[in-house]
Amino acid sequence: MSALSTSRRRILHGALTMTLVTGMGGALTACSETDTDAGAGAGAAKTSARQETSGAQADKRLADLAQKAADGGSAGVIVRVVRGSGAPVDIARQAAWTKADHRLAADDQFRVGSNTKTVTATLVLQLVADGKVGLDDTVEKWLPGLVRGGKDITVRMLLNHTSGLGDFLLTPEFLPSLTGQERRTWRAEDLLAITPPQDPPAAPGKKHFYSNANYAALGLILQKATGKSLTELIERRITKPLGMKDSFLATDAGWSAGKQHVTGYEPGAKQLKSLLAPTVDLPEGIGFAGPGRPGGTIDTSRIDPSWSGAAGGMVSTARDWQRFLTALMSGKLLPEAQMKQMRTTVPAAEEGGGYGLGLMKVDTPCGTVWGHTGGLPGYSSEIYTDADGHRSVAVLTSTNFGIKEKAAAGTNKALVDEAACSMLGTSRPSASPAG
Template identity: 75%
Template sequence: MTLAAGMSALLMGCSYSGSGDSGSGAAKASAGQGTAAGKKLAALAQKAADQGSLGVIVRVDTGDGKPVEIAKQAAWTKDDHRIAADDRFRVGSNTKTVTATLVLQQVAAGKIGLDDTVEKWLPGVVQGGADITVRMLLNHTSGLGDFLLTPEFLPSLTGQEKRTWTPRELLAITPEQDPPAEPGETYSYSNANYEALGLILEKATGSGLAELIEDKITGPLKMKDSFLATDADWDTGKNSGKQHVTGYEPDAARLKEILSGTVDLPDGVGFAGAERPGDNVDTSAIDPSWSWAAGGMVSTARDWQTFLTALNSGELLPEAQLKQMRTTVDAPEEGGGYGLGLMRVDTACGTVWGHTGGLPGYSSEIYTDASGTRSVAVFTSTNFGIKEKAAATANKALVDAATCTMLGKQIK
């Protein structure tokens, strides 16, 4: 496998499949921890942090008005910040669910058709656009590959090159799937699909994406800590009022070892950032704005659960469009199926709906039950770091337990 393909496969987001304390957010983060389930989750979160997740935020809302909020971290990370349960976080590809919701709102209004071709909206912008529909972009069956797999973009992904990419520039370097597939034939996850959807939204509405998100989603739902990132200019310091979580990735040597079974990573290739303990680097300064409609949002666990709850309970879309959103194609690598910007994940305790997200230094899983009554969010302040065996095992145990708790099932 190529270098870029190996890194991309691990960066897409995680599928369901001395120790520190909660720091300055301790009082707020302890909500709900007095219960047996809360104590168990707190212990699992601390273990995950110590095993390699580094910083962990867990929020479980069973719909009874008493959410469990937990923030745990590895001891050395407290020198950078004291993590709190309401810290802001780069939610990565969870953004796709917001973009899809906006598209489906326009479908309900009769302004966009799911069977409209890409060429109709973006003439000459997407190769093969005359045979690709809006629906295919939404459920990743377009036949497009991903620009993440290109040598042109990889230096920006790792932060080694500082460049501001436009959606059209990213679509211009997007290859076809490997192996090739006809539009509508095969599910293959690609950020390029959602870059195109963002452009279609802007053309259909005459409004910018950030404005649409605020007007249609974050404003009405009072998601005051959620926004579309345009750069990496935020305060991750311990003295800030509303803190943004500091993200970390393994240094070049550790990254090479993590990828050894997937790709032969050349010596010295890794993420840009200040050196930190445990052979890590601080990736907080890497600009995520390239991800835009595919993954550019910053939010909090509470805010994003508010969004997913509103979506899956029918508050944001008419019944017909929500049904379309939940019509899935097989996506076993996602733990079940992929609809229109929404994952169906079949867990040991039941089926959940939501998405995953991954950016350098940030990984997230956020789900609700089918009714949108119950929700869960698990954030970790590393992406590649939780691919190591011990870290992956501890992270999975935490996500499994948090999801079962959300569904009202006993933690095993």
């Protein structure tokens, strides 16, 4: 559900964290056909050919990195790059042993986890624009008695994770549901009831501390302010208007009938305990529920994610989610005032730079990108755009804890950096010309 972090409160991975000149040739060929112009046209053609060769080399390097990541612990990887011109780059690579479960395709459905928070924040800011909710409204106003310290917590603090609330993810009450060992229907109210204080404590508004409890509360505020379910709000205000036909809020462990989905994997109990030892001391035998797979891995595709709701319950595809994020960042979903509020960040080094209202500002080796990350058992994602929403990139990985191991994490980070640089139209500084 959360972005990548070494903090003990966060074990779910979501993030590790130049325009090509194409118009010159057209401008030159429009000139009169003198010998000089013909020579200039030939030069432009050569430039275009070099750019195409360079682009092909970059795409091959990206595909090779995706396969390396899949073989090195990621199991399966989907990469989609939209550079603002030309056809999108779609890549799907997987470890050989996973092919017995299904053949990965670039348009497979995927649990996008905490990327959902950007949708939830967009809905809240739409209500702010409509005058129905105020960013400085207290939580107590909307949810009396439901949130500890709600009189001092504002809607804005929930959105940018400065509320002072802890997280429920690793509590003894919730851990069996997170791993799929216990089948239980969790309401947002139930999750807020077991949410502990931050450790160490922080007063509301003083410190960024990523917590899924913040968005559980926001989901309830949305429903109270509109009288509609979160499922209905997402469909009516986001997915239907944008034509996101393969996206929905999961209310159980099911997937869309007739649509292929990514199979998610996690390490078995013994390896999981070892991987997480620096972060949290898991009780013996605690592991993910699901069918066993080669190498001691577990198929986690049927673990119920419905508890994640407004904090992380969306199912989507790389194409669909890029469509949403591009529409948002280009100003199609929110008025200018609310976009400015969304992009006003607080320092958040663990998120890669800064955190706004449901939106991450991430500093990559090739420049700043905007978006979010996500993680659920078997699923990790990073989806970003440039500042104007003209370019976008999605990297979806079919494991979450499986890339916590140092070598796998390094390979995954190299892939994400390469993909982000490819989206921005430049070369990753550490990448050699030969890839």
